[in-house]
Amino acid sequence: MSSMLKPIDWKTQTRRAQSATEIVSQLARLDGWKLTGDGTDVAIEKTYTFANYFETIAFVNALALIAHRQDHHPDLSVHYNRCVVRFNTHDVGGISVTDFDCAAQADALLAG
Numbered sequence: 001m002s003s004m005l006k007p008i009d010w011k012t013q014t015r016r017a018q019s020a021t022e023i024v025s026q027l028a029r030l031d032g033w034k035l036t037g038d039g040t041d042v043a044i045e046k047t048y049t050f051a052n053y054f055e056t057i058a059f060v061n062a063l064a065l066i067a068h069r070q071d072h073h074p075d076l077s078v079h080y081n082r083c084v085v086r087f088n089t090h091d092v093g094g095i096s097v098t099d100f101d102c103a104a105q106a107d108a109l110l111a112g
Helices: 020-028 053-070 097-108
Strands: 034-036 043-049 075-078 082-087
Touching (some): 043 097, 053 075
Antiparallel strands (some): 043 082, 075 082
16 A cells, blocks of 8 residues: 555546545554544544654654655644644545555554
8 A cells, every 4th residue: 555665646646535435444454543524624634642752753754755755745733742644635625545545654654
């Protein structure tokens, strides 16, 4: 699912809002992600917890690089020892496969 080493040019891909069934199926593959919001404000969200502010900001900076490379930017809520990451795809008015790919890449930052 993850394209950590090879960014996908999402501008060249046809994207669409995922159906409720597709969203539930994709969420089952991700650890700790949940569905939030409704209508065009629907998103997937996860809270990452860290030991201190430095670790939180290191994660945010690494995630910023992924977001830049994928040209898909999450909403972030940054706190001393945690960061809430929220993905949705504004141009399709919902959640697309891009959101799930970027969520997997965010998780990969802390894997192993």
